[in-house]
Amino acid sequence: MTTIDIGMPVSGLRSVPHLPQEAAKQTKREFTSDQEVRWCPGCGDYVILAAVQAFLPELGLKRENIVFVSGIGCSSRFPYYLDTYGLHSIHGRAPAIATGLATSREDLSVWVVTGDGDALSIGGNHLIHALRRNVNMTILLFNNQIYGLTKGQYSPTSRVGQVTKSTPAGSVDYPFNPVSLALGAEATFVARAMESDRAELTTILKAAAEHRGTALVEIYQNCPIFNDGAFEVLKDRSQQEARIVRLRSGEHVTVGAEGDRKVLVRKGSGVMKFIPEAEAATGESGAVVAHDPTLDDPSQAFQLSRLDTPEMTHVPMGIFRQVSRPTYDDLVRDQVRAAVDTAGGPAGEAELGELLQGRDTWTVE
Amino acid sequence: MSSKTVQALDRVVIRFAGDSGDGMQLTGDRFTSDTAALGNDLSTLPNFPAEIRAPQGTLPGVSSFQLHFADHDVLTPGDAPDVLVAMNPAALKANLGDVPRGATIIVNTDEFTSRNLAKVGYTTNPVDDGTLESFHVHPVALTSITVEALAGYDGLTRKEKERAKNMFALGLLSWMYTRPTTGTEAFLTKKFGARPDILAANLAALRAGWNYGETTEDFASSFVVAPAKMPPGTYRNVTGNTALALGLVAAAHRASLPLVLGSYPITPASDILHALAALKRHGVTTLQAEDEIAGIGIALGASFGGAIGVTTTSGPGVALKSETIGLAVSLELPLIIVDVQRGGPSTGLPTKTEQADLLQAMFGRNGESPVPIIAPKTPADCFSAAMDAVRIATTYRTPVFLLSDGYLANGSEPWSVPSVEELPDLHVAFASEPNGTDPKGEPVFHPFLRDQETLARPWAVPGTPGLEHRIGGIEKADVTGNISYDPDNHDLMTRLRQAKIDGISVPDLEVDDPAGDARVLVLGWGSTYGPIAAATRVVRNSGRSVARAHLRHLNPFPANLGDVLRSYDRVVVPEMNLGQLAMLLRAEFLVDARSHTSVRGLPFSTVELADVISTTLEELS
Numbered sequence: 001m002t003t004i005d006i007g008m009p010v011s012g013l014r015s016v017p018h019l020p021q022e023a024a025k026q027t028k029r030e031f032t033s034d035q036e037v038r039w040c041p042g043c044g045d046y047v048i049l050a051a052v053q054a055f056l057p058e059l060g061l062k063r064e065n066i067v068f069v070s071g072i073g074c075s076s077r078f079p080y081y082l083d084t085y086g087l088h089s090i091h092g093r094a095p096a097i098a099t100g101l102a103t104s105r106e107d108l109s110v111w112v113v114t115g116d117g118d119a120l121s122i123g124g125n126h127l128i129h130a131l132r133r134n135v136n137m138t139i140l141l142f143n144n145q146i147y148g149l150t151k152g153q154y155s156p157t158s159r160v161g162q163v164t165k166s167t168p169a170g171s172v173d174y175p176f177n178p179v180s181l182a183l184g185a186e187a188t189f190v191a192r193a194m195e196s197d198r199a200e201l202t203t204i205l206k207a208a209a210e211h212r213g214t215a216l217v218e219i220y221q222n223c224p225i226f227n228d229g230a231f232e233v234l235k236d237r238s239q240q241e242a243r244i245v246r247l248r249s250g251e252h253v254t255v256g257a258e259g260d261r262k263v264l265v266r267k268g269s270g271v272m273k274f275i276p277e278a279e280a281a282t283g284e285s286g287a288v289v290a291h292d293p294t295l296d297d298p299s300q301a302f303q304l305s306r307l308d309t310p311e312m313t314h315v316p317m318g319i320f321r322q323v324s325r326p327t328y329d330d331l332v333r334d335q336v337r338a339a340v341d342t343a344g345g346p347a348g349e350a351e352l353g354e355l356l357q358g359r360d361t362w363t364v365e
Numbered sequence: 366m367s368s369k370t371v372q373a374l375d376r377v378v379i380r381f382a383g384d385s386g387d388g389m390q391l392t393g394d395r396f397t398s399d400t401a402a403l404g405n406d407l408s409t410l411p412n413f414p415a416e417i418r419a420p421q422g423t424l425p426g427v428s429s430f431q432l433h434f435a436d437h438d439v440l441t442p443g444d445a446p447d448v449l450v451a452m453n454p455a456a457l458k459a460n461l462g463d464v465p466r467g468a469t470i471i472v473n474t475d476e477f478t479s480r481n482l483a484k485v486g487y488t489t490n491p492v493d494d495g496t497l498e499s500f501h502v503h504p505v506a507l508t509s510i511t512v513e514a515l516a517g518y519d520g521l522t523r524k525e526k527e528r529a530k531n532m533f534a535l536g537l538l539s540w541m542y543t544r545p546t547t548g549t550e551a552f553l554t555k556k557f558g559a560r561p562d563i564l565a566a567n568l569a570a571l572r573a574g575w576n577y578g579e580t581t582e583d584f585a586s587s588f589v590v591a592p593a594k595m596p597p598g599t600y601r602n603v604t605g606n607t608a609l610a611l612g613l614v615a616a617a618h619r620a621s622l623p624l625v626l627g628s629y630p631i632t633p634a635s636d637i638l639h640a641l642a643a644l645k646r647h648g649v650t651t652l653q654a655e656d657e658i659a660g661i662g663i664a665l666g667a668s669f670g671g672a673i674g675v676t677t678t679s680g681p682g683v684a685l686k687s688e689t690i691g692l693a694v695s696l697e698l699p700l701i702i703v704d705v706q707r708g709g710p711s712t713g714l715p716t717k718t719e720q721a722d723l724l725q726a727m728f729g730r731n732g733e734s735p736v737p738i739i740a741p742k743t744p745a746d747c748f749s750a751a752m753d754a755v756r757i758a759t760t761y762r763t764p765v766f767l768l769s770d771g772y773l774a775n776g777s778e779p780w781s782v783p784s785v786e787e788l789p790d791l792h793v794a795f796a797s798e799p800n801g802t803d804p805k806g807e808p809v810f811h812p813f814l815r816d817q818e819t820l821a822r823p824w825a826v827p828g829t830p831g832l833e834h835r836i837g838g839i840e841k842a843d844v845t846g847n848i849s850y851d852p853d854n855h856d857l858m859t860r861l862r863q864a865k866i867d868g869i870s871v872p873d874l875e876v877d878d879p880a881g882d883a884r885v886l887v888l889g890w891g892s893t894y895g896p897i898a899a900a901t902r903v904v905r906n907s908g909r910s911v912a913r914a915h916l917r918h919l920n921p922f923p924a925n926l927g928d929v930l931r932s933y934d935r936v937v938v939p940e941m942n943l944g945q946l947a948m949l950l951r952a953e954f955l956v957d958a959r960s961h962t963s964v965r966g967l968p969f970s971t972v973e974l975a976d977v978i979s980t981t982l983e984e985l986s
């Protein structure tokens with residue numbers, strides 16, 4: 001019997017069978033399928049795959065109880081390379097399929113792998129509704145700001161002005177900020193990571209897996225063929241520290257290296273802005289913002305997500321939001337269980353017979 | 366007791382017609398239940414607008430419910446009403462064309478005001494201007510008598526009192542046809558238990574209607590229709606949507622698998638969602654999805670996890686689900702797609718019936734994408750058709766189309782409730798261990814290694830150790846299921862998928878030809894069963910021979926279908942589309958099947974089909 005104590009975080013993996021304590025530790029090798037990986041050389045997907053293959057054993061789950069569901073696109077080939085159960089579905093629909101699977105099988109750890117086109121364009125509806133419902137699953141959204149598999153058209157996260165095969169004069173489409181979108185869609189766990197920062201990515205993946213509900217992890221991922229260098233300013237060590245805002249729960253939100261550090265402040269309920277650390281000390285520009293992903297009100301997380309601009313002057317990375325809310329699948333199962341329990345146990349032949357007869361029968365002799 | 370005469374009738378067709386807000390569907394439902402309880406055989410046809418409340422008193426707002434009951438077996442809701450209850454001028458005008466001369470018309474004269482008459486274009490009152498002189502008319506001031514009868518109910522507004530007029534009409538008709546009202550009284554008690562004043566008013570109106578018939582001189586006699594001679598058994602009245610929902614639950618029970626419905630509301634399929642949502646006690650899980658595509662995605666995800674995944678919709682929803690159906694064909698997973706067909710194309714006629722989705726079900730996907738199709742023939746038959754669909758889906762690991770329609774969905778008939786023990790056993794075995802070895806001799810699982818008899822692939826559900834596998838919509842290599850772009854493999858897999866569906870075991874087509882010398886065969890599918898059977902009965906009663914057969918399996922066809930078709934001089938195929946089955950028959954068997962088609966949003970009438978058969982017989986003589 002599942003009961004959810006609101007406010008008490010329950011692990012997303014609680015009902016998934018774990019390996020016995022005494023069992024030998026699983027290895028990355030066991031999670032690697034025998035299929036040849038077919039992404040382009042230099043694709044950021046390789047790095048993410050390696051991180052996931054290396055991280056999954058840490059969860060200590062029975063491998064057969066892990067399912068990866070994907071849509072269509074380069075990233076959606078991901079499940080083929082993991083030796084778990086996998087379903088490579090159709091464009092944009094993975095969150096819907098995963099919803100059916102996660103709701104009907106609480107003993108599975110369900111993962112969705114998707115891209116910016118798959119999740120935010122053709123599958124936008126399923127994404128927002130999965131987040132709203134808070135189905136217990138983890139969505140890895142690989143964002144390379146381009147359509148790769150269809151060979152180089154702009155995506156819903158491409159910058160305005162981006163020249164692609166379908167926008168030779170520059171894109172006039174205003175992009176989504178996936179983190180803002182997810183927060184607006186009532187998501188309970190939203191995070192962003194860089195493909196190249198394996199340690200941080202692994203930390204976030206672990207938190208996402210542990211989250212009971214839908215966890216959305218946006219992963220910036222480089223497409224070396226059609227949008228090479230999209231995140232170069234964030235990878236470039238000389239600029240990285242001045243641009244990446246590392247969100248740490250309980251800590252002040254800062255950017256920049258020691259000595260050149262800026263601190264995020266906000267006056268009243270006004271706009272957040274970075275000011276030099278020394279200036280912040282006076283308090284005249286407003287209160288220093290401390291990050292708290294567990295705030296029930298998503299406003300602060302949303303404001304943090306808006307620090308991001310197409311120029312990538314300041315890009316927050318880390319966990320924006322991490323709150324506990326009853327999950328859709330738990331509630332659906334609870335209703336069925338309650339109905340069965342109230343009736344005194346699972347319906348047998350007699351109960352089926354009663355159902356078929358209904359309440360208004362007559363007999364012909 | 367009344368001193369009035371009582372006449373015996375063998376059959377009666379009653380049509381209740383009124384404004385959408387007049388409660389005609391409820392009135393019809395209640396009369397039907399009380400009639401079923403008396404042991405008459407019956408068939409019903411609700412007919413209502415798509416608008417929930419069209420402007421009051423207008424033609425678009427007319428809602429009707431027709432009931433055919435008899436002392437013998439009933440095949441259709443009846444062509445023409447013997448009794449029309451018209452609650453307002455719009456109801457009279459909309460339905461008068463269907464009423465044969467000499468029939469009885471009961472009109473609610475209170476509503477025949479000059480304003481209401483003008484709304485539907487009557488310049489004079491048809492009740493007294495001679496329009497109805499060929500009919501037996503009972504003018505009854507239904508509204509005001511009801512209000513008067515409820516004079517003592519001070520807690521109710523006039524509007525609330527007026528609203529009980531449908532119960533007055535029901536009481537009157539119940540007296541006319543000697544129906545007990547105890548069932549309706551129990552129903553009202555349950556429905557209005559929380560509002561004792563409303564309950565009492567409705568019960569009073571019901572009794573007032575009965576008493577009105579008994580005491581007023583206008584109604585000279587009442588009628589009895591003796592119970593029909595039906596096979597022994599326990600009966601209940603069911604609509605097609607109810608029977609279909611019960612069939613799915615029974616199938617899940619007999620398969621010992623969970624039933625998971627992913628659905629998006631759409632007329633006329635939503636009642637299946639409602640019915641299943643109320644059956645959590647039977648372990649049924651229902652998810653109302655964000656759209657049609659998610660509905661089937663959820664169902665397919667559940668099927669991958671080892672449940673019986675079901676999605677319910679109508680034609681426009683099928684259009685949206687097509688890509689996922691194709692995925693299910695490619696994944697070779699069980700899935701039930703219920704299409705309660707309605708008038709199309711596009712939004713079409715949401716509340717009216719049609720059977721024009723056959724070719725969509727057959728071919729409406731990209732690539733070679735065969736899907737079995739099953740069509741129930743009557744409301745009660747939806748039960749076993751649903752069980753059959755689950756059997757085929759789980760045995761052959763394939764999506765299956767269940768093509769119901771608006772007439773079956775909302776129409777009702779008595780159903781001989783089967784005992785649970787006599788239902789088919791639908792148990793399936795999941796794959797539990799590796800079924801092959803790799804080049805090194807290690808055991809491996811081949812997700813596309815087929816059963817030699819059924820060509821079905823193993824159903825290996827997540828959670829089964831050692832069977833971890835990846836499948837998708839990209840073409841898969843035979844046996845291993847790995848991605849394959851190999852030309853010969855794709856050719857092989859395409860043919861295997863087709864051969865699997867072609868090889869599904871379906872029973873031979875049975876032909877009904879009592880004389881044994883018929884030269885004309887009438888072949889139908891789906892809800893045309895009743896009108897076709899009734900029409901052939903009419904023709905046979907006139908001493909002529911005609912054969913009749915009805916297809917339950919549209920894909921694959923029964924193995925003997927070609928031989929059956931070729932053994933008649935003429936094959937007539939009545940369809941509520943422009944000849945979709947006829948096209949398939951011509952393509953498959955090179956026979957000159959003749960279409961008779963109608964897409965009026967209503968079932969065929971017996972007379973119309975009897976005429977078609979007679980004309981065909983005359984052409985041959």
